[in-house]
Amino acid sequence: MSLSRTATTFPPPVMEARRWLDGVTHPADRPLLNVSQAAPVDPPPAAMREAMAEIVIDDPAAHLYGPVLGLPELRAEVAKQWTASYGGDVTADQVAITSGCNQAFAASIATLCGEGDEVIIPVPYYFNHRMWLDMSGVKTVALTTGEGMIPDADDAAKLITPRTRAIALVSPNNPCGVEYPAATLHAFFELARAHGIALIVDETYRDFDSRSGAPHDLFTDPAWDDTLIQLYSFSKAYRLTGHRVGAVIASEARLAEIEKFLDTVTICPNQLGQRAALWGMQNLTQWLAGEREEILDRRAAIHDHFHLLADKGWKLLGCGAYFAYVQHPFDMSSADLAPLLVKEAGVLLLPGTMFMPEDVPGGERQLRIAFANIDSSGVAMLFDRLASLSL
Incomplete structure (x- = not known):
């Protein structure tokens, strides 16, 4: 058995x-x-909790099913702020809201991989990524990191096989904390595109990057969504860990596939958490x-x-x-x-x-x-x- x-x-x-x-x-x-x-x-800060209390009392829709891919106003706000901060074009139709960033990763892998496929991940890795690959019947291919715990695209190129479906990076990194240089991320992007595979970039900790300005230029490529899948979490930025709100930024075609996964798992993201995340994006910049x-x-x-x-x-x-x-x-x-x-x-x-x-x-x-x-x-x-x- x-x-x-x-x-x-x-x-x-x-x-x-x-x-x-x-x-x-x-x-x-x-x-x-x-x-x-x-x-x-x-x-969350007191002002956000007060806003959430008002939502609970005054917004009946916060207690009902919502769109599978998330609150339209939140998707639009992410697109607007991403376009401004990364210097490239992101539309609301390229944003989906998920029940935390882990679900964003799980949903992305579900659309990319079949039984026995492979995903390249730098080691040390974020253990939940490995756990999901194992539970999905997907082989984790370990990419050893170099000086400063930074992975190298040339090393990754040697690991690509006909079963490779994606390379998954986390920057700023979990568990190592290091911020991947823009040139490193660009090299991985070009490598993934050349091989027709996806580049997943988990930027859960982007709000705590020590660098000023955009940490990379990937969104400035007019066709970024043929390769890039970016993941994000509102949990760390706004202390919404218990409300489970994340995001995946990808092509409309990819999100249509992700919608199938989300509809069978959670149906829709947490409605109160989504509204709190939207309020935070619009009111908690300082x-x-x-x-x-x-x-x-x-x-x-x-x-x-x-x-x-x-x-x-x-x-x-x-x-x-x-x-x-x-x-x-x-x-x-x-x-x-x-x-x-x-x-x-x-x-x-x-x-x-x-x-x-x-x-x-x-x-x-x-x-x-x-x-x-x-x-x-x-x-x-x-x-x-x-x-x-x-x-």
Whole structure:
């Protein structure tokens, strides 16, 4: 009897890590530092919550089914702001709203791949992408990253086969935090187009990119939608994690296929969340700029305090957006080290083994720190605890 695909897919890493907390107590003078999950823990700002309360009371449509591809006003707003920020033409018909960015990825893969097809993903990878490929019967082809955890299009070209259907990139990257240079993304775009495959670019963390201006020029190509599929999340920008609102920007033909997937899974995106995202896009520009500055301050704190770990043999492999990706100096796998840190240091983070295939080395020496929910003083406290370890 064959096993289901879920049975042969690894458990959700964040849920597994939470189980390491069972039975462990943390004294008041050393509370747990949870740097395991890349999501804000605070609710949306008060003004947005007030607007949402009014929507709940005054907008009957917020409680009913809506269009499968999303609220027309939100699709139009995304198109308008993307056209302005990326310097290319994006129309509302090229935007679909999804129930979170994970669903945007799942829907895109469903339209691209059949049984046994292949998708190239740089490693370390975002584990939910790998999980969905496994559950879809799609082979993950690991692309080893180079200096600064940046993938190279020439290396990817060597991995393309007749079964390759897409290359999937995340920038700013999860788990490494690094921002892919515009030239890197352009090279991957040209590679994908030359081979007639899709380039998926997950820009969940675009609002926290340290660079000013557009991070790439892909939308300036008049025919961008013959190759590019961009994914986005409103969760990180507006703290709407529980409302599950994401987006996919692609060709009208691609979205017609995605509509089939969405209609059979959620029927329509969360109506209240969509209206909140629209309100946020139209009213929280300055607030979001402040959120970005705070994240950039925490990124700076990582660099400022990392000498505490560097002196002990640690290495900073990547840093940006919500993440720092590090190499530890201990003579044990990160899969064993990470649960031990809960007890020995009061720190919950994820091991690099959760972001790497078993047959690709490196993850056993690596750890991901998600610093979105610790401030600069918390960063210093974290590094003090890690530096004091003697294992």
